[in-house]
Amino acid sequence: MRSTTTTTSARRTRRAADRRSRRRPALVVAGLSLSVLAAVGITATAPTAAASSTTAFGPVTLASYTTASVSPLAADAAAESASQTDPVDAIATDAAGQALAAADTIEADIQAAALDIGEADPTVDTAELEAALARLESADVLPAAFLPDLAEDVTDAVATVDQRVSQLRGSLDGALAKKAEEEAAEKARLEAEAAAAAAAEAAAAARNTSTSTAGGGGGGFIPTGGSTGGDNSPAGAQATARAMLGNYGWGDDQFSCLVSLWNKESGWNYQAYNRSSGAFGIPQALPGNKMASAGADWQTNAATQISWGLGYISGRYGTPCGAWNHSQSVGWY
Numbered sequence: 001m002r003s004t005t006t007t008t009s010a011r012r013t014r015r016a017a018d019r020r021s022r023r024r025p026a027l028v029v030a031g032l033s034l035s036v037l038a039a040v041g042i043t044a045t046a047p048t049a050a051a052s053s054t055t056a057f058g059p060v061t062l063a064s065y066t067t068a069s070v071s072p073l074a075a076d077a078a079a080e081s082a083s084q085t086d087p088v089d090a091i092a093t094d095a096a097g098q099a100l101a102a103a104d105t106i107e108a109d110i111q112a113a114a115l116d117i118g119e120a121d122p123t124v125d126t127a128e129l130e131a132a133l134a135r136l137e138s139a140d141v142l143p144a145a146f147l148p149d150l151a152e153d154v155t156d157a158v159a160t161v162d163q164r165v166s167q168l169r170g171s172l173d174g175a176l177a178k179k180a181e182e183e184a185a186e187k188a189r190l191e192a193e194a195a196a197a198a199a200a201e202a203a204a205a206a207r208n209t210s211t212s213t214a215g216g217g218g219g220g221f222i223p224t225g226g227s228t229g230g231d232n233s234p235a236g237a238q239a240t241a242r243a244m245l246g247n248y249g250w251g252d253d254q255f256s257c258l259v260s261l262w263n264k265e266s267g268w269n270y271q272a273y274n275r276s277s278g279a280f281g282i283p284q285a286l287p288g289n290k291m292a293s294a295g296a297d298w299q300t301n302a303a304t305q306i307s308w309g310l311g312y313i314s315g316r317y318g319t320p321c322g323a324w325n326h327s328q329s330v331g332w333y
Helices: 005-045 072-113 127-138 144-213 234-248 252-265 288-294 302-317 320-330
Strands: 052-055 058-061
Touching (some): 072 127, 144 302, 288 302, 302 320
Antiparallel strands (some): 052 058
């Protein structure tokens, strides 16, 4: 694993300082060379002054002299070379450091999440970028004209690394979103089961109260966890369900949604079993033994299954129509 961002920045600062120190001798030599060339050119064209004097031995001509100075053009060229060298590789080096740091970060995030992001090798290959960066840094003593191609190699490698980092970031974000959805769905399922159990208990209590006050009759109330009058047929089950809707404050509009929902799930068959999923009964509880919270006879009594199913619908979707709408939208409820 590569260094952290802080270490990368410190390393990059040291490299820049080393480059400047190594570059100074080369720049000085280049400047001196340009000065010598300029001096030679000026000597050929500089004005010459001659002086003569007369002595006792006759006229004597003094030696000619010239004055040479560093050409302003040569000085400007040396200064421009010094000023252009740093930005060329400094920009590429800085971009490379940021790309390497981003690669470290995404790999660390993927490892910390411990999720399957759909990548066989969820890493970033930075070998090409590191090699291009090493070539650029080893060429610091060369004139600026030699650096653009090396800097371009670094820039291309940075683009490749950045693209891979973006790809992995998208995969990780998708995996995190999926995990959040699954956790939310599981939470809703547990809450719905708890609500179903509570509703079944409340219905059982209401049944006991109704039985005791009606002298064993029910005044038309069909027991939720008991008998359906021996009629477990689809028609008998629907009649049982319709009588139970009042316990939840639902009317006939909700009953039509309930009929459609459980027609789709089980055809109102209390023995319906889905071999692929293991769902059972009229409401297709998964697994079927969840309905034991509504009564021990959940395998043989349509009323017990309906009691559990209505509680589940109430807790998770609010109403049968809410459950039916969800089923039409996604294919299940």
